[in-house]
Amino acid sequence: MTPSFSSVLVNDAFGDPGVYVEIRWSKRALLFDLGHNDGLGARRLLRATDIFISHTHVDHFIGFDTVLRVALGRGKTLRLFGPPGLINNVQGKLQGYTWNLVDGYPLTLDVQEFHPQEIRRTLFRATDWFRPEEQPSRPLLPEPTTGRFTVLADPMFTVSAVSLNHRIPSFAYSLEEQFHINVNKQKLHEANLPVGSWLKEMKHYIWQGQPDEFRFTATLYDEHRREERELILGEVKEQFCTITRGQKIVYVVDARFDDENEAKIIALARGADLLYCESPYLDADKENARTRYHLTARQAGLMARKAQVRNLVVFHFSPRYTGQGEALEREARDAFLGT
Ligand SMILES: [Zn+2]
Numbered sequence: 400m401t402p403s404f405s406s407v408l409v410n411d412a413f414g415d416p417g418v419y420v421e422i423r424w425s426k427r428a429l430l431f432d433l434g435h436n437d438g439l440g441a442r443r444l445l446r447a448t449d450i451f452i453s454h455t456h457v458d459h460f461i462g463f464d465t466v467l468r469v470a471l472g473r474g475k476t477l478r479l480f481g482p483p484g485l486i487n488n489v490q491g492k493l494q495g496y497t498w499n500l501v502d503g504y505p506l507t508l509d510v511q512e513f514h515p516q517e518i519r520r521t522l523f524r525a526t527d528w529f530r531p532e533e534q535p536s537r538p539l540l541p542e543p544t545t546g547r548f549t550v551l552a553d554p555m556f557t558v559s560a561v562s563l564n565h566r567i568p569s570f571a572y573s574l575e576e577q578f579h580i581n582v583n584k585q586k587l588h589e590a591n592l593p594v595g596s597w598l599k600e601m602k603h604y605i606w607q608g609q610p611d612e613f614r615f616t617a618t619l620y621d622e623h624r625r626e627e628r629e630l631i632l633g634e635v636k637e638q639f640c641t642i643t644r645g646q647k648i649v650y651v652v653d654a655r656f657d658d659e660n661e662a663k664i665i666a667l668a669r670g671a672d673l674l675y676c677e678s679p680y681l682d683a684d685k686e687n688a689r690t691r692y693h694l695t696a697r698q699a700g701l702m703a704r705k706a707q708v709r710n711l712v713v714f715h716f717s718p719r720y721t722g723q724g725e726a727l728e729r730e731a732r733d734a735f736l737g738t
Pocket residue numbers: 416456458459652653715
């Protein structure tokens with residue numbers, strides 16, 4: 400089985416925090432946080448259609464300029480989600496430049512910020528010199544027990560968030576594939592059907608929840624021949640697809656270790672395939688971590704264990720431990736594995 404999401408840290412564990420998630424087969428990516436991100440390169444940054452920001456401390460937001468720069472002449476709509484104040488932060492960044500020659504550019508920034516009861520939204524269009532255009536807000540509906548709310552619902556996946564205490568709100572995110580569709584290439588071959596973009600369309604219809612009797616026209620390319628064939632969704636699904644559990648990736652940064660944050664993080668990360676969790680401090684310095692509203696490596700490992708995640712990646716190490724990255728990793732791993 401090839402997973403649909405492939406994720407990487409934007410920088411090494413001592414660098415600015417951030418995770419880049421490529422959605423396979425779709426030439427689309429998601430980005431969590433906007434620290435320094437030049438290392439991703441323009442091609443990968445351009446694929447990011449949706450960006451989820453934990454909070455706008457400088458190490459989580461300074462990469463906004465790089466994204467803006469690469470998207471300016473080529474991008475269409477770029478969505479940014481994040482904490483209260485994000486709209487102002489974006490506006491402030493935009494006001495730092497002169498925009499008299501961009502009115503032919505297609506870029507629109509769609510910025511959405513989370514308030515206790517609503518998600519406020521403002522558009523900034525290059526064609527309008529990035530003047531803010533306020534949009535109607537939508538209700539933010541948190542689950543009463545976990546505080547978790549839906550940020551983005553795509554047919555294929557959902558991104559949800561929870562607000563953590565970092566002395567300011569810091570949002571942790573969970574990315575969940577609805578379910579995973581495996582296509583059996585051997586069976587396709589036996590049925591004389593070529594692979595191709597029609598499989599992507601078929602998956603899209605399945606994710607959309609189209610009924611079994613739904614018909615669609617597939618364009619099939621075999622060698623140099625092109626053929627259009629009408630297919631019935633239920634039949635191809637039955638013959639060539641296996642549906643399995645979807646992938647889940649969780650991103651947690653900048654939060655104090657306290658009962659409320661712990662409960663929220665564990666609920667959000669429950670059963671994740673992969674948890675990216677900050678661990679700036681060693682547990683020996685947990686008082687320091689607490690006063691700075693950050694986690695220790697041990698706390699990250701213990702929460703990952705309680706949430707029964709499959710894999711844990713720790714990062715956002717404090718520069719005070721330069722050269723001791725392995726100690727932070729070991730402490731997190733020991734707590735995670737219970738060794
Ligand atoms: Zn930080």
